[in-house]
Amino acid sequence: MSLNTGIPAEDRKTISEGLSKVLADSYTLYLKTHNFHWNVSGPQFSALHNLFEEQYKELAAAVDEIAERIRALGHTAPGSYKAFSQLKSIEEAEDVPDSKTMLRQLAEDNETVARTARSVFPATESATDEATADLLTQRLAAHEKAAWMLRSHLE
Template structure:
């Protein structure tokens, strides 16, 4: 899993969030970034490989979802930087630290949508745990950021499930 971020590695800054709590949140956000990045790639893979009568609807749905995920990747990374830490880098780092596996099981549209829907909820559940950590650290901005992402992810999962 993620290498522990040490408080000494953070840039100095004036903040009501304790340095140790900023390090913890940056680490958790690094894991959320990894999971979001893998989900982004998997969503694109479904988008590119969907076929059949549901093609147009699923193609458009997954396009909207991966575009949203791309924007959220940037938001999460920028929050890590705002907390004074460096963002994790490298695809192998993201795959290793993701809550979901990076492989898409090709099959019919329904099986790909089912997997993507389940993965989306897994990322939402991971973020829900991190909201608790942010609240304990009195990091309200991170808690709000993740809470908003949870809502988007749950809606995305529902849309994927409803498309089956």
């Protein structure tokens, strides 16, 4: 059955490709945040353990929303480490840094996801894809808030 929601096929493809990058960055950030939740230590352990848990749970829900939007646009959502590694712009943590480094990295990574999400807006606007624009707006707000909360622990 063909898809005809009023968004041309080429626009759906462009938007889905952009969302795939948002998905890859979001999933990489989810894994990194979950890793830091497990491995954080130091005087702020309890506060950071809880903050990281709150953030990775929010990301877990977000990746599902992003992938489902890609599917609703008629494309396949990437879902493997290999695919994500080719699409992501966030660096993975190769070790367990100290808590201040964790905070700094996660703040920067949330800002990276915000920039990735923001880069998809022109395609959604030209295609009048309000549903994707709404999803991206929600993601921007979540990542900008998360970055602020993480940065606040560094002051």
